[in-house]
Amino acid sequence: MAYLGHTAHAQFVALWLGTVGWILIIVTIGLVEWRVWEVSDLSVITSGLAWVGIWRVCFYSHALILSNNQIMFCQRIGFSESFRPPEIAAAQVLMVVALILGLMGNASAVYGLRNVYFGLNKLKPIRLAFYTGGVLYILTGVSALVPVCWNLHSVVNNQTIIFPAEFLMPPAPVIQSVGPGIILGIFASTLLVCSGMVFLSYRVPVVPKVRPSWPGEGRSGTRVNHQGIDNQAFQTQKNS
Template sequence: MTYLAHTAQAQLTALWTASVGWMLTAVALGLIQWRVWLVEDSAVVSSGVAWVGIWRACFNSHTEVTPGFQVMHCTYIDPREAFTPPEIVAGQVLMLLSVLVGLGGNASGVYSMRNVYFGVEKGSVWFIATGALCLLAAVMSLVPLLWNLTSVVTNQTIDFPSDFKLPSAPTSQHVGCGISFGLVGAALMAVSGVVFCKYKAPKKTNGRTQNSVAPVSRSMSAGVLTVLKGKDNPAFESHQHL
């Protein structure tokens, strides 16, 4: 069995990094805090804060329950509706695809490291495939993340229907943790992809892989045993015959 584990130490670290990046991307997909809207305090949005994600728009309200109790009112954002901004539609599609592609990249990374630690010489094909999938997942998530980030910075509005109970324009808005988590996850996936793509399989010389642990030859073993055996001591043998 060829020893190859030492050739992929950086890729082992990249696998953990890709796993963390994929989990952050998945968390960002489900968070509603992509855009944090500050609206005028009213009878409906009692807290004055609303959260707009890529799937739902939510706010806390005291009006629909017993006074003193708080309930979160959320409405689903349908990508087929005319009011839905294109950056939110892109987020729904590309972020979901990014999670699926990132899952495939992590699975491919596990298989690549399995081959290395079991001494299976498959070259760098699986490492390149892992890197390509991680990079693709990072690009897929970066497009909607940066697009929504730009919309927040430029204070873009959304013409919500009446059932959302939200104004079309906030007093001000800022970036939520959903975009922040997604950007960190995309960066980790991109770094992992580059590290995986840079893996180089050891070259073979005379049918043997370089930097591999070669088996000890029989002649060398015989020589070592001869040295360890030593010579008989005549004085010790004559002492035994006394």
Template sequence: MLFFLIRNNNSLFLFLGLMTGFLAWILTMATAGLNEWRLWYVADVPVITSDVAWVGIWRACFYSHVLPETETCQSISISDTFVPPEISVAQVLMMLAVICGLVGNISAAVAMRVAYFSVEDRRNIRLVFVLAGTLYLLTGMLSMVPLVWNMNSVLKNSTIDFPPELYLPTAPVRQKVGSAIGVGMVASIMMLISGVTFLCYRYAWHSLSSESLRDNRDPLHDPWKVTTLAQKSEFPNGVRLGQDNPAFHMEEVGKT
């Protein structure tokens, strides 16, 4: 019963780590596409009737009763000369974070499959867990850098020299951090937590050493032998059932 509870708890932690990483990846994509990185409060600009503009890393938007609806969002390109470095870097790093997050989720899913279903061959279990955890950590750091940089620019009330055709002033009356940065910070922290969860999965680190001991231990006197004993039953027709993954037996070391 104790082993069953321990095994289920570790299974739960891994599942939560995978779900946290997947949700963080979705939030990272949402952060990259949101316009509310900076909230600009403007005055004496007759085109912007709402007196508020939302500046993101890809476009700047505002409400206007003067312009057609199609012209109230102005695109921001990395090749534009007026774009500050924090926005240009954010465009590149956020796209890299989305790609790394996708590969990290795939690696984490493969790691879960190896941990749960790969009984005979566990040589790659350490590699897939390290890869998944590293990619999650890299994704969190890639998104954290532009978020902190842009947040610092907002707190310093840095300006952007928008050209006249964008109908935006070069400097707002005041500005504050938008909701996109808050969402991105939460996503980055969740990514880091998922990365640590997969990197700290100790079965992956002990799997190879336990594999080398499977034929050299006494099952009556050495608790390490529990890591390789497979519970199985065989029907008359030769069908095997109930074979457990040895990766989950590591928690029984020293508990017998």
């Protein structure tokens, strides 16, 4: 098979961008700063700000330890919590799905590039690996973008969450704003979708077939007359 390394430079860059996007998805899942709540009652949340993520709710307070030193107080949001709004429940599921799909997309893209640069297989597995990786990257980006945009919509409309009493959260914020988790999630999803499009755009170049030339054939494939031409001077000397 002809060497195809020069045909996959864009896909090599897309692999790096997709890997970075997938790592940022992992970071987004762990961030608690998805939604930033500004509260008016500072008796418990002495910092005036609370952070609502998809797995935890946190705020700084020194009232809980009766000290001037502030500590971060966090409560976990589990899968079985009944107070979860639909956007957080969907984010908990879809972000994990995006994590798995992104891992599979990276594996498929690496396999395809390995075949391209080392020429270890035929053209069909390369196309299949690139197309599979591209589809998985796009699905990863969409799976992460849906819950991120849903939570963004909730922030814009200042939708509240009825937390249990042990969370020590107010029934509603004065105002809420977009946190780094949502911004990072949108950026990561964009990287993944763009990477997937690059993999789907790969086209295997047409390799011309080389046919050995037979004796008597020219470059154009036509027959060439190799019979000698009579030497007129020799013929004259012979007759004389």
